[in-house]
Amino acid sequence: MEARAARLRPARRARRSVFRGERRLGAAMLAPSLAVIALVAAYPIAYAVWLSLNEYSVITPGLSRFVGLDNYREALGSSAFWEAMETTVLFTVVSVGLELVIGLGMALVMHRAFRGRALLRAVVLVPWAILTVVTAITWRTIFEPELGFVNTVLSSLGLPGGDVVWLGEEGYALAAMILADVWKTAPFMALLLLAGLQGIPEDLYDAAKVDGAGTWQRFRSITLPLLVPAITVALIFRTLDALRVFDLPYVLTKGANGTETLSLIAQRELVTNRNTGLGSALAVLTFITVMGVSFLYIRFVGGNIRALTEEEQ
Amino acid sequence: MTERHEALGRALLWLAVAAIVVFCLFPFYWLINTSLKTGTDLSSANLVPPHPTLDNYTSIFKDSAFTMALRNSAIVAGSVTVLSLLIGSFAGYALARLHLPFKFLILAILLSISTFPPIAIAAPVFEIWTEIGLYNTYPGLILPSLAFGLPLTVYILASFFRDIPRELEEAALIDGATRFQAFRKIVIPLAAPGVVTAGLLVFIFAWNEFLFAITLTSTPDRRPVPAAIAFFTGSTQFEIPLGTISAASVVVTIPLIVMVLIFQRRIVAGLTAGAVKG
Numbered sequence: 088m089e090a091r092a093a094r095l096r097p098a099r100r101a102r103r104s105v106f107r108g109e110r111r112l113g114a115a116m117l118a119p120s121l122a123v124i125a126l127v128a129a130y131p132i133a134y135a136v137w138l139s140l141n142e143y144s145v146i147t148p149g150l151s152r153f154v155g156l157d158n159y160r161e162a163l164g165s166s167a168f169w170e171a172m173e174t175t176v177l178f179t180v181v182s183v184g185l186e187l188v189i190g191l192g193m194a195l196v197m198h199r200a201f202r203g204r205a206l207l208r209a210v211v212l213v214p215w216a217i218l219t220v221v222t223a224i225t226w227r228t229i230f231e232p233e234l235g236f237v238n239t240v241l242s243s244l245g246l247p248g249g250d251v252v253w254l255g256e257e258g259y260a261l262a263a264m265i266l267a268d269v270w271k272t273a274p275f276m277a278l279l280l281l282a283g284l285q286g287i288p289e290d291l292y293d294a295a296k297v298d299g300a301g302t303w304q305r306f307r308s309i310t311l312p313l314l315v316p317a318i319t320v321a322l323i324f325r326t327l328d329a330l331r332v333f334d335l336p337y338v339l340t341k342g343a344n345g346t347e348t349l350s351l352i353a354q355r356e357l358v359t360n361r362n363t364g365l366g367s368a369l370a371v372l373t374f375i376t377v378m379g380v381s382f383l384y385i386r387f388v389g390g391n392i393r394a395l396t397e398e399e400q
Numbered sequence: 401m402t403e404r405h406e407a408l409g410r411a412l413l414w415l416a417v418a419a420i421v422v423f424c425l426f427p428f429y430w431l432i433n434t435s436l437k438t439g440t441d442l443s444s445a446n447l448v449p450p451h452p453t454l455d456n457y458t459s460i461f462k463d464s465a466f467t468m469a470l471r472n473s474a475i476v477a478g479s480v481t482v483l484s485l486l487i488g489s490f491a492g493y494a495l496a497r498l499h500l501p502f503k504f505l506i507l508a509i510l511l512s513i514s515t516f517p518p519i520a521i522a523a524p525v526f527e528i529w530t531e532i533g534l535y536n537t538y539p540g541l542i543l544p545s546l547a548f549g550l551p552l553t554v555y556i557l558a559s560f561f562r563d564i565p566r567e568l569e570e571a572a573l574i575d576g577a578t579r580f581q582a583f584r585k586i587v588i589p590l591a592a593p594g595v596v597t598a599g600l601l602v603f604i605f606a607w608n609e610f611l612f613a614i615t616l617t618s619t620p621d622r623r624p625v626p627a628a629i630a631f632f633t634g635s636t637q638f639e640i641p642l643g644t645i646s647a648a649s650v651v652v653t654i655p656l657i658v659m660v661l662i663f664q665r666r667i668v669a670g671l672t673a674g675a676v677k678g
Binding site (some may be wrong): 120207213215237374393397 | 413414416417418421423424425429430431434454458471480488491493494495496498499500501504506507508509510511512513515516517518519520521522523524525526527528543544546550554555557558562579580604606608610611615625626628630642645647648652653656657659660661664665666667668671672677
């Protein structure tokens with residue numbers, strides 16, 4: 088026993104010093120990233136909470152006083168906040184839902200074997216690669232009342248809606264915003280789902296075919312259940328993005344006509360109205376809303392993170 | 401019967417492919433169409449411009465606000481890409497390969513940062529930058545984008561580093577290389593595809609960044625492209641110089657489309673590697 092322990096000791100000591108060296112190297116290699124995150128993300132979040140607990144003088148810059156939760160009371164008591172919350176949630180649910188359906192359809196098509204599949208994948212990336220600001224401009228040109236594509240087509244076909252000022256009316260404006268978002272991000276959804284489809288073993292389908300399962304049956308009992316993880320990740324990603332949406336309504340409508348989202352009203356208070364206290368409270372409330380989903384996300388990709396960071400052998 | 405069935409299936413497939421192509425490309429075509437019209441043509445909705453002209457394009461390149469915006473975006477997005485690859489590769493390597501405590505926690509925190517709503521840090525960053533003189537400067541724009549781009553870089557690179565056989569590194573160590581030398585000379589070159597993938601995604605992300613671009617700049621000589629385009633749109637909702645703004649939008653989109661066409665495979669791989677968003 089004694090002898091064995093003595094024999095082991097030098098080896099273990101050597102290993103330990105290797106570990107210590109690795110730790111030092113590891114700390115040095117992580118330091119720059121963690122410093123950036125601390126300076127530009129962690130500290131500002133804490134500072135935002137502090138700002139939201141104070142009231143700031145508009146007349147004398149730098150003058151402020153602690154007001155506790157007053158800004159939150161004001162925010163939560165205002166109809167503007169709840170309208171923005173409703174707009175944001177409605178936008179998120181409808182656009183992410185449509186993106187899932189359209190994205191799944193696109194993924195199923197792209198999964199089939201045909202010539203030019205790679206080209207189609209590149210085409211599908213085009214809306215994803217276009218700047219969100221440009222997406223908004225694009226859809227403004229499409230919904231433009233006079234020269235816009237939508238109104239022209241509707242009126243020349245004699246369909247109703249040809250005289251609607253899409254971006255100028257409540258309801259229609261949100262619908263236009265949802266359409267623009269679906270256009271831009273359904274392809275992203277499609278690519279995530281396509282990766283999921285490619286992970287489903289082909290022989291499952293062959294076996295089902297032998298058993299006489301039809302196309303719809305194969306889709307329902309093989310494709311959908313096995314695609315659930317990919318669908319979940321895609322939904323979480325898109326939900327996180329949709330809840331934070333800012334660029335699209337900012338350029339499309341400037342938040343007019345029922346398109347003001349949580350990020351937009353916080354930005355308006357902060358920048359346009361120079362109301363740092365209330366604006367920060369709104370920003371923190373947006374943060375809390377998003378963090379709920381973010382928590383789900385981390386739990387869901389936890390397995391991936393663990394696989395990446397756990398020690399081998 | 402089955403042959404006819406198959407032919408029908410084939411036809412439906414091509415119909416679906418055509419629908420996807422039109423869905424994805426038509427809106428962008430409409431933008432190009434608008435950018436080629438001037439004057440009275442702008443208030444007509446022809447599918448093809450009746451008198452196509454490049455006037456809008458020549459006029460935006462004469463506009464210094466636009467050319468400055470292109471330069472600003474190139475500097476900011478380029479710096480964000482280089483910096484996040486540099487420091488992100490260190491962090492990715494440490495997390496994928498070194499024996500360290502709390503690795504799970506560190507990566508989880510990093511990833512959750514990427515889900516922050518930018519608006520939540522815009523106000524404090526604005527205040528801090530004003531105080532320390534970073535407001536309306538390139539570093540002031542680069543740092544926040546870096547914070548959001550880093551988690552993505554670290555995650556993608558870590559998963560690429562992990563796939564490189566350990567034996568190659570160990571051979572270098574036996575030959576007397578230090579751990580860091582092995583990282584620089586063996587791991588990085590082998591992970592080059594991952595570096596390209598991460599670089600592309602971060603560049604596209606940084607080029608697209610909007611909220612900080614409008615909140616942290618005040619003059620055209622620092623304003624990046626997305627903010628400049630939003631500024632073009634004028635103060636009221638419906639008075640916009642549609643022709644020129646469409647031309648500007650086309651110009652800033654072309655480089656991204658070219659990138660996507662060339663690196664399609666890499667980008668898709670990056671987007672789906674553990675499904676980290678771009």
